[in-house]
Amino acid sequence: MRVLIIGGGGFLGQKIARALAASGRLNGAPITHVALADLAAPAPVEAPFGVSAHAADIGDAAQARALFEASPDVVFHLAAVVSGQAEAEFDLGMRVNVDGTRNVFEAARALGTSPVVVFTSSCAVYGGEIPEAIEDWTQVNPQTSYGAQKAIGELLCTDYSRKGFIDGRAPRLPTVTIRPGRPNAAASSFMSSIFREPLQGEEAVCPVEEDYALWYASPRATVANLIACAEVDAAALGENRAFALPGRVGTIGEMIEAMRRVAGDDPVRRIRFEPDETIRAIVSGWRPHINPRKALMLGLTADASFEDNVRYFLEDDVRREPA
């Protein structure tokens, strides 16, 4: 069982690699090799199997093909230009999120083995004129270029799978919070930083009101669900490879109160509210009320509470001083 993680330098790619290293197996078979690829060669991960690191720009078809030379059985394709950047730099978003994804699917197709490809889509595909409660059969109607580009990836994923070129799965990720690391160009970046920075003694700015509601999942639940996506039976996926992952709906205010219950008043005092219209314009097009029926039927799961998300962050991601 050989695994390729494209976007392997990001926090999800690294966490998936560490989870695979911990279990040593995927879909019932021992893992023999994990290749981590990103624009810059990713940090290696300690593992009981071989791990290689590769620098590649998937927007270039030849570089995407080169990643597949070792003939992976399972591919996690996480690489993307994130929402804020795709909105500001339209052509770059098209090149990486559309052309890059197509290059990845084409490289997988060229193997002739129909490998499993888990393509991370996003709940940013929802928006605009759709009913409030989103079902698996609700129109995707993205109101951002990032969402449109992810929706195009979903269509390709389903059609390449229907044709037998790949065995694709396109889970739509909730906003993943609390994400470790530093703020990035995702419009959703604040949805982690307003918890992550205060929990570590730093100030953070919240650009939306307390009543802004989001559909979210912890990194721990997301990694478990993405690995499960690689393991579910293709037949159970039916006629559409794209589906919403389980998550929770909560307002910023409710999530802040959850952090208070776990970590006390001090972190909460470090959050400053400063409205930002550019960010609000993007995230207000996203939709929090999602009924992830297919994902639940596949056995995928959500977090139990945002308190858990806070605890997971403290356990998994906060660097402790050596005792």
Add this chain to the structure above:
Amino acid sequence: MRVLIIGGGGFLGQKIARALAASGRLNGAPITHVALADLAAPAPVEAPFGVSAHAADIGDAAQARALFEASPDVVFHLAAVVSGQAEAEFDLGMRVNVDGTRNVFEAARALGTSPVVVFTSSCAVYGGEIPEAIEDWTQVNPQTSYGAQKAIGELLCTDYSRKGFIDGRAPRLPTVTIRPGRPNAAASSFMSSIFREPLQGEEAVCPVEEDYALWYASPRATVANLIACAEVDAAALGENRAFALPGRVGTIGEMIEAMRRVAGDDPVRRIRFEPDETIRAIVSGWRPHINPRKALMLGLTADASFEDNVRYFLEDDVRREPA
């Protein structure tokens, strides 16, 4: 008012050009020029304004750009690899239906004038696991490569419009019947030929059962609706530029009986039923029960009965011997 019709050699492109020639105006302004483009330079059309014919392969970005040198105000983009061929020749379908459409949108964007672009999508975007009655907010879930490629064009059309690059409109065409001309590689080709050929004394083969139901519109209604699509206010289109055009639902059996009422028993006797599994596999994924709410609110219209479709064909398309 300068108009460009890409796919101007096809029956819809020719009929749109003739309708524009008859009215001399589009969206309240006098037409000064119509350019007809297709793989081979289309037949010219008699008109009170200049008409030019151009050969271009839109799969080639430079050739697509060349079509926009005269800076059209309104573009009808009808060119496509049809359903049966896109299923048999996947890469050709991707090249023309995805890359070609993107090349057209990019060429329109490069003008800097945000021209109106009417992109003909298709009800083939619907399929799979969706409710029986299709609303404007029902998930597109294509079960053919043609449908997937059209759905990708829709997403691009909406996002390019949201960004102000073009003023796009992506009506989803019902099956257009009775289409003039000869059978083609569309899986829906029989939905015209079982009427067109018998009405002209020839035999025709029906590859599906009499109870197969389709969502259809006449060429006359379709041309009127496409021209209206170029004229509707952008604001009325809301947050999704793709929407189903009005049509009628009917079974093959009901449509044959309508032909009998208009043209007698003889044409009906010329239809032979011979099941074809390849065609059935494609068209059984299409969905006939569509509620085209947005299109009706925009003032677009459906035929009154299939009898009308038969009469329109006899009036508009059957070559009469000179008296």
